[in-house]
Amino acid sequence: MSLTRINIYARRTVLLALAFVFSFGLVAPAQAQGLGGFTLESFDSQIVVHKDGTFDVEETIVGNFSEARHGLYRYIPIRYTKDDGRWFSMRLKVVEVTKLDAYEEFHIKEPYSIFREGAFQVIKIGDPDQVYTGPFEYKIKYQVDNALLFHDLEDELYWNVTGNDWGMPLGTVTATVAIEGINDLRQAKRVDCFVGPPGSTKQGCRIDNSRYDRVTFTATEALTVQIKFPKAIVNEPSTWKKFNWWLYDNWDWFLLIIPLITAAVLFHAWHYHGRDPKGRGTVIAEYEPPADLRPTEIGTLIDAKVHPHDFSAAIIDLAARGYLQIIEEVKEKWGPDKKEYKFKKLKEPDETLRPFEKDILKAIFGDAREVNLEDRSAQIAQVRAKVATKVYEDLAAQGFYVKNPRTARWTYGGIGIGIAVLGHIMGMIAYSVLDRPVAHIAFFATAGMFLLFAPFMPKRTEKGAVALDMAKGFKLFLATAEKYRIEWQEKEGIFEKYLPYAMVFGVADKWASALAVQAEQKTPGWYVMPGGQSFNAPNFTNSVSSFVDSAAKVAAPQSSSDSGFSGGGGFSGGGFGGGGGGSW
Numbered sequence: 001m002s003l004t005r006i007n008i009y010a011r012r013t014v015l016l017a018l019a020f021v022f023s024f025g026l027v028a029p030a031q032a033q034g035l036g037g038f039t040l041e042s043f044d045s046q047i048v049v050h051k052d053g054t055f056d057v058e059e060t061i062v063g064n065f066s067e068a069r070h071g072l073y074r075y076i077p078i079r080y081t082k083d084d085g086r087w088f089s090m091r092l093k094v095v096e097v098t099k100l101d102a103y104e105e106f107h108i109k110e111p112y113s114i115f116r117e118g119a120f121q122v123i124k125i126g127d128p129d130q131v132y133t134g135p136f137e138y139k140i141k142y143q144v145d146n147a148l149l150f151h152d153l154e155d156e157l158y159w160n161v162t163g164n165d166w167g168m169p170l171g172t173v174t175a176t177v178a179i180e181g182i183n184d185l186r187q188a189k190r191v192d193c194f195v196g197p198p199g200s201t202k203q204g205c206r207i208d209n210s211r212y213d214r215v216t217f218t219a220t221e222a223l224t225v226q227i228k229f230p231k232a233i234v235n236e237p238s239t240w241k242k243f244n245w246w247l248y249d250n251w252d253w254f255l256l257i258i259p260l261i262t263a264a265v266l267f268h269a270w271h272y273h274g275r276d277p278k279g280r281g282t283v284i285a286e287y288e289p290p291a292d293l294r295p296t297e298i299g300t301l302i303d304a305k306v307h308p309h310d311f312s313a314a315i316i317d318l319a320a321r322g323y324l325q326i327i328e329e330v331k332e333k334w335g336p337d338k339k340e341y342k343f344k345k346l347k348e349p350d351e352t353l354r355p356f357e358k359d360i361l362k363a364i365f366g367d368a369r370e371v372n373l374e375d376r377s378a379q380i381a382q383v384r385a386k387v388a389t390k391v392y393e394d395l396a397a398q399g400f401y402v403k404n405p406r407t408a409r410w411t412y413g414g415i416g417i418g419i420a421v422l423g424h425i426m427g428m429i430a431y432s433v434l435d436r437p438v439a440h441i442a443f444f445a446t447a448g449m450f451l452l453f454a455p456f457m458p459k460r461t462e463k464g465a466v467a468l469d470m471a472k473g474f475k476l477f478l479a480t481a482e483k484y485r486i487e488w489q490e491k492e493g494i495f496e497k498y499l500p501y502a503m504v505f506g507v508a509d510k511w512a513s514a515l516a517v518q519a520e521q522k523t524p525g526w527y528v529m530p531g532g533q534s535f536n537a538p539n540f541t542n543s544v545s546s547f548v549d550s551a552a553k554v555a556a557p558q559s560s561s562d563s564g565f566s567g568g569g570g571f572s573g574g575g576f577g578g579g580g581g582g583s584w
Contacts, residue, residue, distance in 0.1 A: 071126020
């Protein structure tokens with residue numbers, strides 16, 4: 001496999017990864033946006049902190065729908081960043097959502113759905129088949145875990161009650177906090193509240209601790225409450241529980257082991273099922289094609305692929321062997337002249353031709369004896385895929401490959417593409433929870449391993465490995481023909497006979513330069529150059545190369561410990577909680 005081929009596969013892998021990353025960016029969720037059409041009158045939150053470190057929240061939201069709406073949504077951040085840049089998640093479990101009935105007598109259960117949008121847990125309230133106008137009152141009950149701050153000398157509830165993203169006045173805001181195990185909250189080391197946008201230290205809120213077992217905060221804008229209390233009132237999470245939380249927040253990093261394991265497995269598979277036998281072990285000059293192989297077959301033996309120039313070389317080879325004539329014409333027009341090519345049938349296919357060569361002649365001529373290249377472009381493009389299939393099958397049947405090289409290559413490539421598609425889906429799920437592309441990277445890297453190994457998995461037999469060494473020796477002869485003049489100088493027609501092979505190897509210009517004098521002694525009759533030009537081997541080779549480029553284009557198939565938060569003076573929007581809401 002040449003570096004050029006490796007680079008092609010590497011570029012394809014990168015492009016595939018970029019394509020998936022681009023599509024991932026297009027579908028990444030955006031934060032839910034409200035449509036307006038409502039006002040808020042009051043927001044009340046009842047918070048009870050339990051000894052096990054969890055706390056219950058019951059929010060009562062009262063307002064008025066000025067336009068027809070299904071209901072409200074409430075989004076609360078559940079992923080937070082520590083001071084050291086790391087992040088972790090709190091746990092939020094919705095228990096119940098209710099709505100005051102039309103007669104304002106009692107609350108009834110209201111439909112709702114829950115989903116993630118990046119760092120937020122979204123609670124979408126309402127029936128999509130019904131809309132409401134007028135006053136409303138919703139109660140949202142949920143339980144929170146991993147949202148208390150455990151310091152060395154004290155513990156802390158630091159909770160953004162309302163969130164700062166409602167886009168409208170909140171009306172009267174109240175929050176009542178009770179802590180199990182504290183009958184008199186005057187034992188608390190600090191009780192404070194803050195209002196305003198995130199980062200604000202404004203204390204425009206009122207604290208009522210007239211009831212010793214609870215404290216009530218009142219404000220008229222976004223509210224954050226802070227209560228510090230003695231150690232041992234609330235049980236700090238065990239090491240095992242913290243470890244489970246850490247696993248929940250970081251499980252995606254373990255996915256990076258997958259591409260490493262995949263690389264090891266694929267290397268093992270290549271070593272035992274893809275690596276070629278040693279062959280002869282040396283490359284010496286060979287004066288004839290190995291095993292009577294045609295140019296297209298040798299090109300496929302080199303890298304297990306039928307390239308466009310391999311296919312075009314088959315047409316040149318058929319012409320050099322007397323089955324057709326190629327006529328080059330130049331059409332004058334404004335700008336650069338345009339070259340056009342015609343084919344003229346010289347003799348019918350016979351038993352000396354390979355099956356794929358008969359297919360090429362049939363595609364070119366059909367029932368005609370003279371045709372234009374462009375007029376037969378569709379037929380030639382169709383037959384290229386058929387030729388490639390037959391060449392792969394024939395080389396395997398003749399014992400040059402263990403099995404069809406395309407099958408081996410496509411098996412691993414197909415697995416890689418499948419992993420990339422599945423990985424994109426799984427990565428989107430992981431991103432919705434963790435908000436980072438680690439899962440995408442892991443799956444794409446795994447897929448990339450399969451795609452990078454795929455071209456190396458077709459395995460040659462010992463016969464194929466020997467033939468490959470001989471093909472390399474034949475290329476050496478064609479590329480350095482001047483050194484071996486005595487071996488070819490008496491062979492009639494050797495220039496045009498071996499020209500298709502030189503094209504497959506990419507050394508046609510060297511072959512033409514070395515044999516210029518001998519080749520010009522007899523002008524090839526199978527290629528007619530325009531305007532009666534006198535024969536010149538290098539110019540002739542350039543013309544043939546131009547034809548090969550044109551034929552290749554025509555034949556191209558269609559695309560297919562401390563939590564890390566400051567416990568200092570405090571500010572609005574700090575700690576946990578927050579978010580906001582809207583209507584839909």
